[in-house]
Amino acid sequence: MSTTTWDIDLQDLWGGYNNTKILKGINGSLPAGKISVILGGSGCGKSTLLRHILGLNHPMQGKIHIGGHDFFSLPKDQFRKIRRRMGVLFQDGALLGSLTLGENVGLPLAEHTKLPPKTIRTIVLHKLGLVGLADYIDYYPNELSGGMRKRAGLARAIVMDPEILLCDEPTSGLDPINAAEMDQLLLSMKEHFPSMSIVVVSHDLESLYKIADNVLVIHEGQAAYCGDLEGLKKHNDPYLKQLLGRQPNSTTQPVISLGADVQEELSKWLKK
Amino acid sequence: MQQQTGTRTTAIAALGRSTIDFVSSLGEIFLFLIEGVRLIFSSPKQLTKIIRQMYFIGSKSLFVISLIGIFTGMVLGLQGYYTLVKFGSEGLLGAAVSLTLIRELGPVLTAIMITGRAGSSMAAEIGVMRISDQIDALDVMDINPMAYLVSPRIAASIICFPLLTALFDVIGILGGYLTGVTMLGINSGVYFYRIDTNVVMADITGGFLKALVFGIIVATISCYQGYNTHRRTDSVGPESVSNSTTAAVVLSCVLILVSDYIITSFLL
Numbered sequence: 415m416s417t418t419t420w421d422i423d424l425q426d427l428w429g430g431y432n433n434t435k436i437l438k439g440i441n442g443s444l445p446a447g448k449i450s451v452i453l454g455g456s457g458c459g460k461s462t463l464l465r466h467i468l469g470l471n472h473p474m475q476g477k478i479h480i481g482g483h484d485f486f487s488l489p490k491d492q493f494r495k496i497r498r499r500m501g502v503l504f505q506d507g508a509l510l511g512s513l514t515l516g517e518n519v520g521l522p523l524a525e526h527t528k529l530p531p532k533t534i535r536t537i538v539l540h541k542l543g544l545v546g547l548a549d550y551i552d553y554y555p556n557e558l559s560g561g562m563r564k565r566a567g568l569a570r571a572i573v574m575d576p577e578i579l580l581c582d583e584p585t586s587g588l589d590p591i592n593a594a595e596m597d598q599l600l601l602s603m604k605e606h607f608p609s610m611s612i613v614v615v616s617h618d619l620e621s622l623y624k625i626a627d628n629v630l631v632i633h634e635g636q637a638a639y640c641g642d643l644e645g646l647k648k649h650n651d652p653y654l655k656q657l658l659g660r661q662p663n664s665t666t667q668p669v670i671s672l673g674a675d676v677q678e679e680l681s682k683w684l685k686k
Numbered sequence: 687m688q689q690q691t692g693t694r695t696t697a698i699a700a701l702g703r704s705t706i707d708f709v710s711s712l713g714e715i716f717l718f719l720i721e722g723v724r725l726i727f728s729s730p731k732q733l734t735k736i737i738r739q740m741y742f743i744g745s746k747s748l749f750v751i752s753l754i755g756i757f758t759g760m761v762l763g764l765q766g767y768y769t770l771v772k773f774g775s776e777g778l779l780g781a782a783v784s785l786t787l788i789r790e791l792g793p794v795l796t797a798i799m800i801t802g803r804a805g806s807s808m809a810a811e812i813g814v815m816r817i818s819d820q821i822d823a824l825d826v827m828d829i830n831p832m833a834y835l836v837s838p839r840i841a842a843s844i845i846c847f848p849l850l851t852a853l854f855d856v857i858g859i860l861g862g863y864l865t866g867v868t869m870l871g872i873n874s875g876v877y878f879y880r881i882d883t884n885v886v887m888a889d890i891t892g893g894f895l896k897a898l899v900f901g902i903i904v905a906t907i908s909c910y911q912g913y914n915t916h917r918r919t920d921s922v923g924p925e926s927v928s929n930s931t932t933a934a935v936v937l938s939c940v941l942i943l944v945s946d947y948i949i950t951s952f953l954l
Binding site: 470506512521 | 731811814815818819820822823824825826827828829834
């Protein structure tokens with residue numbers, strides 16, 4: 415598998431939870447060596463798509479090809495081998511609360527290799543150094559800020575030098591400086607690991623313009639666009655224009671008045 | 687008339703559905719246990735995790751078990767003395783206290799105490815891990831969450847429950863000694879002589895068997911409830927963790943008492 419190019423191809427992918435269909439026939443490609451951003455409004459199925467790519471959810475229909483392999487048709491051991499080539503940054507880092515940062519980041523190494531603890535600690539320090547957290551190796555996740563937890567999650571995601579790095583909303587909930595730092599980190603990952611496929615789920619337009627080489631836009635469970643960033647900017651599709659222009663839906667009207675009787679009743683209580 | 691028949695059919699259907707649900711969840715819990723036990727032996731690295739859990743379930747429960755043990759023994763000593771003295775048999779106090787503790791109260795009270803202390807925290811910790819993507823993160827790292835979270839807890843419970851029960855029994859017998867001998871004046875030699883002559887090996891093995899079964903029940907139910915927090919239909923998010931924890935404690939306690947009756951009826 416060492417010479418494999420780790421492209422991710424989605425072919426007529428249908429998926430969801432229980433009987434609810436969220437992904438409705440997505441086609442698209444997330445090429446290796448590039449940062450691909452999966453973009454879309456809240457609840458459009460971005461995170462669901464990510465869970466399918468990770469193999470956490472099984473598609474209802476269609477296929478996901480990873481590195482040329484039909485991911486869900488592989489025998490169990492092959493499926494696991496490919497999964498080990500993936501690193502994931504979950505929305506809140508998903509660090510194990512009972513372990514220190516060092517133990518969290520070193521967990522995959524401790525479980526899958528026979529490396530001595532000293533070597534593992536050296537590797538962990540290096541990875542934490544890449545995300546600027548080397549001094550926090552013995553801290554517990556609850557002693558860190560949200561941004562630091564995300565960076566630690568990124569360090570854990572890259573500890574096994576994965577071929578595919580998947581990040582679920584890495585900048586959500588971060589202040590502008592931390593969000594910019596996270597973007598910078600992802601760009602430096604691309605520089606450090608040129609063959610790595612980096613897939614970022616996001617609805618942060620600023621981040622999109624900074625990091626994306628390739629964009630997959632999802633709208634109502636389907637791929638509204640798949641291609642490079644420049645193509646997306648020039649596209650004439652009304653939804654894509656609305657999304658990139660941050661325009662509200664014309665049917666959504668803000669509620670201005672509560673109604674005189676309700677307002678009066680509320681005012682009485684507020685004055686008490 | 688037709689409406690009455692319809693209501694009856696609906697009631698019977700609901701009863702049938704809940705029976706099927708109950709039986710299928712029993713089956714699921716059993717399969718969960720089998721998988722958990724199988725994975726205990728999946729890797730030598732499991733030993734470290736088992737020792738960590740033994741520290742949590744065992745060492746950290748020592749104080750509470752000792753405390754409950756001494757007071758249970760003291761109460762048994764008091765109650766036993768005032769009952770036996772009516773028949774002029776207060777010399778049998780040692781036998782009464784030790785047999786009650788070894789055969790019945792030791793395993794049951796120890797199990798219930800550990801359920802409150804460790805079982806609830808197993809369910810809550812695993813439940814929080816489930817709703818905060820930590821279990822998915824383990825899965826994606828190709829670390830089997832069952833092997834990482836459930837198996838060490840089951841193994842540690844299998845080891846710790848009988849040991850803590852033994853401690854409870856010993857401290858309880860000393861509690862009985864405190865009230866019976868020190869406070870109420872029974873002869874010390876008689877107290878221990880009656881224990882020596884009345885307690886047989888079958889009583890001790892029976893008590894340990896119960897402790898072992900209770901350990902498996904508490905660990906399995908608590909881990910199962912936590913692990914399946916996301917599948918709860920009555921609640922979501924943090925509330926589902928709290929409901930899983932409550933369910934783990936209540937179900938464990940009920941099953942401890944039910945299985946206690948079943949084991950006792952086989953042992954007698």
